[in-house]
Amino acid sequence: MANHKSSEKRIRQTKTKTLHNKYYAKTMRNAVRKLRATTDKAEATEMLPKVQKMLDKLAKQNIIHKNKAANIKSSIALHINSL
Template identity: 65%
Template sequence: MANHKSAIKRIRQTQTRRLRNKYYHTSMRSAIRKLRAETDKEKALEKLPEVSSMIDRVAKRNIIHKNKAANLKSKLAKHINAL
């Protein structure tokens, strides 16, 4: 356990950030899962910009790498075009 006041505060901060990042990551993943499960091409095309911006926001916050974000968006667009 931390002894210094600043170390105790740092533990609190990292815990808060970890939970926030986990929330953003899981919500992004569930949005991707819902989009992949969509069978109607029109509805999928409507949802694609929302999911893409969500992926970009998560990448901007460094929760996922920017190249992973690009790969995810590319795969989603490819999947929707194949519908």
């Protein structure tokens, strides 16, 4: 249990931020999953900029690591090129 008011506040803030980050990380994972499941090249090409933008924003906000964003962007680009 927290012994100070500041640590109690920090616990509340961390809980709120964790929920916020989990929501956006899960949204990103679902978008990437949907893109990888796509077999139509035109549809996948249309989705690519939106997913890349989402990945860049999350990396900028430190919700995901910048290298993870780069790796995902690279792998989905390879997927689209192989269609």
